[in-house]
Amino acid sequence: MNREATFLLQAWQRQLVREHQNLCHYYRIALPTPLFEIGHGNSRAGSWRPDPEPGIITIAANLIREQSWDLVLEVLKHEICHQYVSHYFPTPQEAPHGPNFQRACQLLGVHPALRRAQGELPPPTAATSPAPPITVRVEKLLALAASANEHEAALAMAKAGELMRKHNLQRLSPAADPPPLDHYDYLVIDSGRQRRAAHHNHLAAILSDFFYVKTVSYQLYQPTADRQHRVLELLGSKENLVVAEHVYHFLEKQLERLWADFRQTNPGRVSGRERNSYYLGILNGLREKLRGQEQGAAKQTRTTGAGAAAPPTCSQLICAADGGLRRFHDQRYPRLRRSRGRGVRLYDSSYRAGKEEGRRLTIHQVVRQPPSNRGRLLG
Structure with missing residues (x-):
């Protein structure tokens, strides 16, 4: 590993320490700062080990390289939840992702997709497939808004806005689930x-x-x-x-x-x-x-x-x-x-x-x- 790569790995470790401290302060959770390792395997995004004290959180280098930092933070929050359970409920009386872990996820606002053991990191929302029907209809209207005729373009844009308004009003109507x-x-x-x-x-x-x-x-x-x-x-x-x-x-x-x-x-x-x-x-x-x-x-x-x-x-x-x-x-x-x-x-x-x-x-x-x-x- 060259000096530049080594420097970057050390920078990532320092940043993860800062993020851990910031998250605990923001969500008002009292936890000791663990040791941080940058993992080089491809199978796990992150992991938590309570021993030796104060514990070790590992975050995959590939995760950091390939994904945006907001997703790295979601994985870090998932591992902090494991640390929280180990710290406040040290007797292993439940599954690793049981009720106490879920309560910790609530406290730290962990993304719903990352509250289980084998959850996949959420993909970019705009890339999810298939597109919701309402999105397809809005896209068609916005395509018409590219018309060279200014009146037709404005009308298509206005209809797209009206469609979004009706959809959101129906979504929140008392009759809707x-x-x-x-x-x-x-x-x-x-x-x-x-x-x-x-x-x-x-x-x-x-x-x-x-x-x-x-x-x-x-x-x-x-x-x-x-x-x-x-x-x-x-x-x-x-x-x-x-x-x-x-x-x-x-x-x-x-x-x-x-x-x-x-x-x-x-x-x-x-x-x-x-x-x-x-x-x-x-x-x-x-x-x-x-x-x-x-x-x-x-x-x-x-x-x-x-x-x-x-x-x-x-x-x-x-x-x-x-x-x-x-x-x-x-x-x-x-x-x-x-x-x-x-x-x-x-x-x-x-x-x-x-x-x-x-x-x-x-x-x-x-x-x-x-x-x-x-x-x-x-x-």
């Missing part, structure tokens, strides 16, 4: 940046306000680069996650494309410092369009009156009423802290140009990502 725990999932989107871009809060707000998901922004370790990246986590029903993830990637690409076009049509008159203003204009223009479509008349309101609070959107109301989503969210994040971003200087002309572009923007071009193999045994 309550959804099982595995109906909900999370999805992590890596921005590829170490700092949060100014427009990301606005993009996340569009997803939570109009696409039936909750969002959490935080820093996540990137093991191949040994550094932290800013990520956005989406939480919701699986069909809503598929659509929301597509919207995120679509908007990110459109922001870059529209900015490049804007600079090309205004050579020498627009500086790179105005990019954030243009991005924010696009996102706020799109927000007005989505709100207008939701209200049934795009011309009804373009801006809210001075000092007037905008009424809650259908997405906000549904997410607030979805007891299953609240429980899933609160198990993963029992203690969340809200933070305000720093103020951003706005360049008025670029912001207004972006806002007009956002009012014309239609969401389309659904692209599916290929599934990845995430099967591993858990100890």
Whole structure:
């Protein structure tokens, strides 16, 4: 093993120690910090050994190399649950994944798919197959939204939004059966940046306000680069996650494309410092369009009156009423802290140009990502 590989393995061990301490602090669980080993077998994602004290947690090197760090954390939480049972219930009176282990999983918000011995790591939600029927219907409408006819494109986008609203209202109607725990999932989107871009809060707000998901922004370790990246986590029903993830990637690409076009049509008159203003204009223009479509008349309101609070959107109301989503969210994040971003200087002309572009923007071009193999045994 060369020096670079050895250094990386040591960095992973140090990061796992930090993650263990952070998780115990966040979930308010008092446990000693165990020793950590990086395993080199292919059969197990992780394991826990109580002896010698304070115990040893092993995490597979292949898991760290091949999967995103959020899944490494889920495996780590699974092993911490074994440590919790060993620490507080030392007499082996039940199976390794019995009631005490399940209670520990509740305490640490372990993903439902990783609460058993031979559970497979959850695949990316957008890659699950077959696609839910509602997702297929929304995809077809969004494909029509790529029409060169602006009226037809806007109509298709509005119909897709209406279809999602009806689906989510029916899903939560008193006559419907309550959804099982595995109906909900999370999805992590890596921005590829170490700092949060100014427009990301606005993009996340569009997803939570109009696409039936909750969002959490935080820093996540990137093991191949040994550094932290800013990520956005989406939480919701699986069909809503598929659509929301597509919207995120679509908007990110459109922001870059529209900015490049804007600079090309205004050579020498627009500086790179105005990019954030243009991005924010696009996102706020799109927000007005989505709100207008939701209200049934795009011309009804373009801006809210001075000092007037905008009424809650259908997405906000549904997410607030979805007891299953609240429980899933609160198990993963029992203690969340809200933070305000720093103020951003706005360049008025670029912001207004972006806002007009956002009012014309239609969401389309659904692209599916290929599934990845995430099967591993858990100890």
